[in-house]
Amino acid sequence: MGQDLKSIRKQLRQKRRQLSCHEHRKAEQQVLIQLRTSVRFKTATKIGLYLHAFGEIHTQKMLELCFQQNKKVYLPMICNMNQRLVWVRVYAKQYFNRRFSHHPLGMKEPMASRGQPVSRLDLLIMPLLACDYLGTRIGMGGGFYDRTLSTAQQYPYRLGLAHNFQYIETRLDRQKWDQPLDELITPKKRYYFKR
Template sequence: MNELGFIRKNLRSKRRSLTLFEQKQAQLNVLHHLSTLAIFHTSKKIGLYLHAFGEVHTELLIKLCFQKNKKVYLPMICSMSQRLVWVKISRNQYLNRRFSHHPLGMKEPMATRGEHVSKIDLLLIPLLACDQYGTRIGMGGGYYDRTLASATHKPYRLGVAHQFQFIEHTLKRQSWDQPLDALLTPQHIYYFKR
């Protein structure tokens, strides 16, 4: 197994082993950090994710967006382009859990079409690992990288992760990798130069 494979396996396992209490605390701390960010307050259209694989939970983040009258968008995989499109959801859709199950294991909004990522102001992105330069390792499908590479207007890219997912050594950045602008963890907010 190469180094990247080892990092992925190790961090996936660590995420899965978090207790419900640890996840709850992580979400509360990330929620607090998010509510202090100027970019959050000035953004009207916010893209988030539905947690499925041990990522920082997003339920309270999504509810905060609705409370602040933000337009909430969730990702849906477009099978033709293998990119993500962003589906605007209502508070009722969210509360009534009107989602479909994707074969990869996550839930998606039920819709026939979505918006291009260029329409989003602030994008909260899940990840497996991130280094001090904002280089992000995702789950391996490349969906976020492909989607962001095609954006004419780049939304502010805010990674969301547990503290152990911020790693000290530099990750090798490939030409197609789309770096983050900042990273939120339960303990810190990290800013990167794009």
């Protein structure tokens, strides 16, 4: 990883941490409005989502919408054997009762012993630190999403969520293991990419 990518990560993490609760709520609401109109979201029955933990676009309202529309919701869980993500189905009751375990990296995970491979999902909604005009996604640096998606080239549809400042007009260096997005939604705009 070059110094430029390190500085981009540091700068964007810092900017995300500085967002107020009001700014997070507003961004979540604006992204939710766009998600509701997404054909991919409307037609998907099995949706992978994340629980926000590090200043990402908040997902509480999206999870609630999925449950209201009887979509099957899957949350990521890190498989310690191969450092890939598996997807665990979460029901509304479990979500609203906050029945999750805490992972040492700081995020919450569903309590389960087994999960589904990512290829079983119709739509994967992902967090990110940065995305460029080609759909190159930069995450937090653990490589969990990249390792996981490298085993599922066709499915699911990859949708990133980001604050407006996380969309980068300049080209990011894409490594051979980086898994690009199909689409990005920010509070202001929607971007489509050719993978």
